[in-house]
């Protein structure tokens with residue numbers, strides 16, 4: 001079950017570093033989330049649409065729900081009414097669909113651009129070239145009901161800390177370049193979502209503003 005000591009340590013660490021803690025509660029039962037909520041946590045991350053909808057309906061309404069997984073376009077509409085931040089936007093078509101569904105209910109939806117920083121080919125995300133081409137074309141900036149708040153990435157699954165640190169530095173440099181070239185006037189473009197249970201310390205040391213931590217708070221998943 002939930003490890004509240006780890007939650008408190010992570011909360012303190014994030015306060016010191018001016019970062020946001022997303023408690024990744026995927027696969028965990030409602031009671032576990034309620035316990036972590038009762039201990040003060042308000043931001044939860046989920047990676048399955050219907051699981052998130054179900055939990056949102058059952059839990060207190062002041063929770064901020066972050067969608068952290070791969071989002072299919074045909075499921076976007078289910079989370080738009082309540083989602084606080086969508087981390088994994090990795091295609092123009094997905095951003096267009098989010099914009100359409102947000103517009104339909106007159107809402108602005110905050111998103112992060114997922115960047116491919118790992119060496120593994122299985123991880124989702126834009127390449128530097130892809131995102132540059134889209135932003136040069138203003139393809140994403142013109143989506144009026146979408147607010148692009150920064151970038152998100154996942155490092156390679158490896159014990160090589162130096163490699164992981166390099167990948168986080170790479171994401172930070174991408175963020176700085178996008179900020180300077182396309183979002184200099186937009187204050188809300190400020191988030192670098194990187195770091196999980198095994199690498200949040202390295203992520204925070206390399207510019208992360210938002211860590212997504214699951215197992216350290218909720219225990220390991222099956």
Ligand SMILES: *Cc1c(COP(=O)(O)O)cnc(C)c1O
Pocket residue numbers: 024026047068069154195196197198212213214215216
């Ligand atoms: C599951 C998941 C996490 C949390 O992973 P832990 O190793 O349990 O901290 C973070 N980010 C994403 C995108 C995830 O899918």
